[in-house]
Amino acid sequence: MKKVFIETYGCQMNQSDSEIVGAIVEKNGYELTTELEDADIIFVNTCSIRENAEQRVKNRLSQFENLKKKKPNLKVGVLGCMAERLKDDLFKENKSVDIIVGPDSYRDIPSLLDEVENGQKAASVLLSKEETYSEIIPVRLGSNGVSAFISIMRGCENFCSYCVVPFTRGKERSRDYRTILNEAKDLFEKGYREITLLGQNVNSYRWEEEGKTTNFAQLMEMIAKISPLLRVRFSTSHPKDISEELIKTIASYDNICNYIHLPVQSGSNRMLEKMNRKYTREDYMNKIEMIKKYIPDCSISTDIITGFCSETLEDHNDTLSMMEWVGYDYAFMFNYSQRPNTIAAKKFEDDIPAEEKTRRLEEIIVIQRELSHKSNIKDIGKEFEVLIEGKSKRSEDKLFGRTSQNKVVIFDKEDFKIGDYIKVKIKECTSATLIGEKVN
Numbered sequence: 001m002k003k004v005f006i007e008t009y010g011c012q013m014n015q016s017d018s019e020i021v022g023a024i025v026e027k028n029g030y031e032l033t034t035e036l037e038d039a040d041i042i043f044v045n046t047c048s049i050r051e052n053a054e055q056r057v058k059n060r061l062s063q064f065e066n067l068k069k070k071k072p073n074l075k076v077g078v079l080g081c082m083a084e085r086l087k088d089d090l091f092k093e094n095k096s097v098d099i100i101v102g103p104d105s106y107r108d109i110p111s112l113l114d115e116v117e118n119g120q121k122a123a124s125v126l127l128s129k130e131e132t133y134s135e136i137i138p139v140r141l142g143s144n145g146v147s148a149f150i151s152i153m154r155g156c157e158n159f160c161s162y163c164v165v166p167f168t169r170g171k172e173r174s175r176d177y178r179t180i181l182n183e184a185k186d187l188f189e190k191g192y193r194e195i196t197l198l199g200q201n202v203n204s205y206r207w208e209e210e211g212k213t214t215n216f217a218q219l220m221e222m223i224a225k226i227s228p229l230l231r232v233r234f235s236t237s238h239p240k241d242i243s244e245e246l247i248k249t250i251a252s253y254d255n256i257c258n259y260i261h262l263p264v265q266s267g268s269n270r271m272l273e274k275m276n277r278k279y280t281r282e283d284y285m286n287k288i289e290m291i292k293k294y295i296p297d298c299s300i301s302t303d304i305i306t307g308f309c310s311e312t313l314e315d316h317n318d319t320l321s322m323m324e325w326v327g328y329d330y331a332f333m334f335n336y337s338q339r340p341n342t343i344a345a346k347k348f349e350d351d352i353p354a355e356e357k358t359r360r361l362e363e364i365i366v367i368q369r370e371l372s373h374k375s376n377i378k379d380i381g382k383e384f385e386v387l388i389e390g391k392s393k394r395s396e397d398k399l400f401g402r403t404s405q406n407k408v409v410i411f412d413k414e415d416f417k418i419g420d421y422i423k424v425k426i427k428e429c430t431s432a433t434l435i436g437e438k439v440n
C-alpha cells in the first residue's frame with residue numbers, strides 16, 4: 001500500500017480540507033502516514049492569504065526537491081489555495097511538483113495519482129458551484145479525540161478588496177444540514193465533545209429545500225440539541241451579517257460557547273469602505289452592544305489588518321480606539337500583504353512602507369497583550385466549566401482545557417481524563433493563560 005503524508009498550512013478550513021483528502025485517499029487504497037520519511041506521496045495543502053504564507057510553502061517545496069533526489073519515485077502534490085491561484089505556473093516554478101489540485105477537485109486525486117505514475121504531471125483546478133464533499137466523513141488528522149472541525153459551507157462572495165479567498169475558493173455554497181448533523185452525531189458517539197462549524201461567513205449558511213430554508217441559527221440549534229455534553233463553536237462571523245437571532249440562540253443554549261470571533265479589520269470608516277467590508281465603525285459597535293446585551297460574559301476576538309492602502313495615522317488611531325472600546329479578549333493581527341488580482345491590487349497603491357506597517361502592527365500587538373491580560377485578570381476568583389483537551393506542554397503534572405469563552409486554563413492533573421468536564425476556580429493568570437484549581 002502506498003503511503004500518503006499530508007502537510008497543512010493556513011486556516012482551520014485547510015485543516016478540515018486535509019481531513020477530507022485523507023478520507024478520499026484512504027477509501028482509494030492508500031495509507032496515511034505521519035512520518036514524512038515513510039511517504040510515497042507528499043501533499044502540501046497550501047494558503048495564499050498573505051505573501052509570507054506562500055513563501056513558506058515555496059521553501060518547503062525546494063526541500064522536497066532534494067528529497068526526490070534520494071527517493072526518485074516520490075510524488076509531490078500541491079493542494080488548495082496556491083494550487084488554485086498559481087495553477088500550472090507551479091510546475092514551472094517548482095520542479096518537485098507532480099500534481100496540482102484546487103480546493104474543489106479533491107475527488108480527482110485518485111485518478112491524478114494514477115496519471116502521474118509514469119512520470120507525467122497532472123492538474124485539476126476547476127472551481128465548482130456545488131461541491132461540498134457533503135457525504136465524505138473526514139479522517140481526523142492529529143486529533144486529540146475531543147475537538148473536531150466540521151465544514152458547513154465553502155467559498156466566499158464577499159470580495160473584501162484585499163482578499164484572495166473569493167478567487168481561490170470560488171462561489172459560496174452551503175452543505176446539506178442533514179449530513180452536517182450526521183457528522184456531528186457520529187463525532188459525539190465516538191467520544192468527541194466539541195465541534196467547530198467552519199465557513200468563511202457562517203452567518204450566510206442557507207440550505208433550501210422544498211420551499212423550506214434552514215439558516216445558521218437553526219443549524220446551530222439542531223446541533224446543540226444532540227447532547228448538552230457536546231460543545232458547539234463556529235468560525236467565522238462577518239460583522240455585516242451576524243444576526244440577533246443567532247446571538248439569542250447562542251444565549252439560550254449552555255453548550256453553544258460564549259465566544260464570538262468577529263473580524264473588524266480596521267476601526268476607520270474610510271478604511272472599511274476601501275476594504276469593501278460593507279459595515280461602518282458604528283454598525284460594528286452596535287453589533288458588539290447587541291452581543292453584550294444578550295451574552296454579558298461572551299468573549300470576543302477579532303482580526304486586524306494594519307497598513308492597508310493609504311492608511312493614515314488617524315485611521316490607525318481609529319483602530320486602536322476600537323480595540324480599547326471593545327476590549328477584545330484575543331486578536332489575530334496582520335500587516336497588509338498585497339495579493340495579485342484582488343480588487344485592492346488593481347485599484348489602490350500599496351503605499352505604506354513595510355517598516356511603518358510593522359511599527360503600527362507592533363503598537364497594535366502591545367495594546368492587545370494588555371487587553372488580553374486585563375480580560376484574564378477579571379476572571380481571577382471566578383469559576384468556569386472546562387473541557388479537558390490535553391497535557392500541559394510545560395508540566396507533566398498539569399492538564400489544560402478551555403472555558404466556554406475559549407480561554408486556556410491549566411490545572412493539576414489528579415486523575416482527570418482528556419474529554420472530561422471539570423469545574424475550576426481561577427487563581428492566577430498571564431496574558432495568555434489562566435491557572436485554575438478544581439472546585440466541587
Ligand code: SAM
Nearest residue numbers: 011162163200236263303304305334335336337
Ligand atoms: N472569512 C473570514 C473573515 O472574513 O473574517 C476569514 C478570512 S482570512 C482566512 C483570515 C484573515 O486574514 C482575515 O480576517 C484578514 O484579517 C486576514 N487577511 C486576509 N487577506 C489579507 C491580506 N491581503 N493581507 C493581510 N491580511 C489578510
Ligand code: SF4
Nearest residue numbers: 156158159160163165
Ligand atoms: Fe476574504 Fe472577506 Fe471573504 Fe473573509 S469575508 S474570506 S476576508 S473576502
